[in-house]
Amino acid sequence: MARIELRNVAKRYGAVEVLRNIDLDIEDGEFIVLVGPSGCGKSTLLRMIAGLEPITNGDFLIDGERMNDLRPRDRDIAMVFQSYALYPHMDVARNMGFSMEIRKDPASDRKTKVAQAAETLGLSKLTDRLPKALSGGQRQRVAMGRAIIRDPRAFLFDEPLSNLDAALRVEMRLEIARLHQQLAATMIYVTHDQVEALTLADRIVVLNGGDIQQVGSPLELYERPANKFVAQFIGSPTMNVMPVQGSATKVTAQDGTTIALPDQPQAAQAIELGIRPEHIDVVDAGTGDLAAVAEVVEHLGSDTNIYVKVDGVGPLMVRKHGNIPVKSGDRLGLRFQTQNAHLFRQDGTALR
C-alpha cells in the first residue's frame, strides 16, 4: 500500500508547458480522481506517475521514496488503459498472469492467482479465450484482472470506461467502486466524465490548462467551488452563471432586478452570480426574484428540466424534482435559493 506525494511537479515538451506546479498528497488507500477537459494534462500526469513519461521538474514520491528515475517495472504500480491494451496473441489467463510470468513466479502460484482474479471478475469461463473473442466489457474486466493480480502498491486508471456503452459503464463503475472497497488500495483514476468523478472519488482533483484548480471531496467541489471553472465543470446540468452588479449585500442583474444576499458580505466585488439549476424555485408569475418565460420543458419523470428565458438576463436552466406542471410558453417567477448562490470576482475566483 502506498502514500503518494507530488512535489511541485511539472511537464514540458520543448517550449510547451503541459503541467505546472502540481502539488498533491494522496493518502494510503485513497481513491483520487483526476478530472478536467481534454488536453488539461490529466493523462500526462497519470503517465508520469506510471513512469511512462519522464517528469521534467519536481519530485514524485511513494512512501517517502523518490521515484522520478525508476523504470515503470520498478515502481510496482498497475495501470488500466483506456484501450484495454490486452495482448492479442495471449489468452485471457496468460494476459492476466503476464506480470507474474515476467517476474518468473512459479506456475502453480500464477494459476491460483489467475483463477482467483477470474472468479472475482466473473471471467472464470473465459480464461482460455483470446481477447478478440471477448466483448468490450469482458475485455475491460481482463484489463482490471491483469492489474489486481499483481497486488501492486497503487492502481492507475486512464479513462477505463470511456469505450463502453452507457449501461455497461454504470455497471463497471460499480465494479470499480466495489474493487476499491475490497482491496483498500490507493487508486488514481483519470476521467473527463464528472459523474464518474463524483461517484467514485474520495477526493477529486480538477485540472485545467495544466494547473490544479481545486482539490476536494465531491461535495466540497459541488458546494464550495473555488472558481468559476470548477463551478461549471462539476455538477450536471451545468451551473447557471449570469453577469451582475455587486453591492454591499445584494446584486443587481442586468435587467435591473435586485437579489438580496444577506449572508454574502463581500458581494460588492462580484461581477457574476452562479446558481445551480436545482437551486432555483419556480413560483407564480409576478412573484420571486426574476420574471421568466419557459422555452423548453423536459419531463424526465424523476425530474423536470425547464429552460427559461429572462428578458435582459438571458437563458437559464431550472431543474426541479418530480413532475412540475409547466408548459413551454408559460410565464413563471423564479426565486433563487440565495444561500446556495455563488459569487465570482473579475478573475473568476469565488467569493466565500
Added chain:
Amino acid sequence: MSAIRRRHPALTAGKYAALAFYLLFALFPLYWLLKIAITPDALIFSEGTRLFPSDVTFTNFSTVIFQTDFLAYFGNSLIVSLGTAFLTTMFAAGAGYAFSRFVFKGKRIIIAVMLITQMFPLLMIIAPIYKIVADLGLLNSLTSLIIVYTAFNIPFATFLMQSFFDGIPKDLEDAAMMDGCTRFQALRKVVFPLTLPGLGATLGFVFTAAWSELLFALMLISKNDAMTFPVGLLTFVSKFSVDWGQMMAAGVLALVPSCLFFIFIQRYLVQGLTSGAVKG
C-alpha cells in the same frame, strides 16, 4: 424476405468475365513456360503455336538437373536470396521500430536520404558499384551480391516494417512495461509476435527480389561456380542456338522455391492478428 440484394445477372457475369480475363492474362506466360518445358525438342518448332503439344516429355527437366550446372546455380541463388532476405529483414525491423517509436535528432534527414536512394535508376550506379566491389576483392563472390542486394532493399523494407510497427498500438508496449517488462522484453514478448505478418511479408518481398535479380549478378559474377540462377539461365543461350526446352524447364524449377517460400509464410500474412488488442 431476403436481406441480400441481388445484382443484375449480367453485372455478375461481367465481373467474372473480367476476373477470368485478368487471370488468363496473368497466368498465360506461366502456362507457356510449362508447356514449352514439357514439349519434346523435335516438336517445339514443327508444331507451331499449339496450345498443348501432341506429345509430352520430362527429359528437359532431367537434362537440366543432371547434365547442366543448374543445381549449382540454384544453390547459389538460394544462399544469396535467403542471406539477403534475413539480413535485410533484420536491419529493416530494427530501423523500422526506431522510426516508428523513437523521436531522435536527424530522423527526418535519414528518412529523406533513404527515400532518395530509391529514386536513382540502378543502371546509373552500376559502374561505381562494380568498382567498389572490385576494389574490395569481392568480385565473383556470393558475399558481394548479398551485400549489394541488402543495401538496395533496406530502405523499402524499412518503410514496410515501420508501417507494420505503426499498426501495433503503443499502449501494448506501455502495458507490458507496466507489467514488469523492460523495453526489450516488451519488444520480444509482445511486439515481436504481433509483427510476424510484417516480418513474413518483408522476408517474402526481399527474397523474391533477390531471387530474380539479374543486372548486378551479371555484372559482379562471371565465374560459372558463383553464378546465380538468373545468370545461369543465360548459359542456355549459345552462339548458334537457344535451348528453349531446357531453359523453360529450368525456369519452371526456379519457380518452386518462391512458391514454397510463400506457402510457408502465407499464414503469417493473414491480417487481423492484432484484432482484439484495443477497442473495437
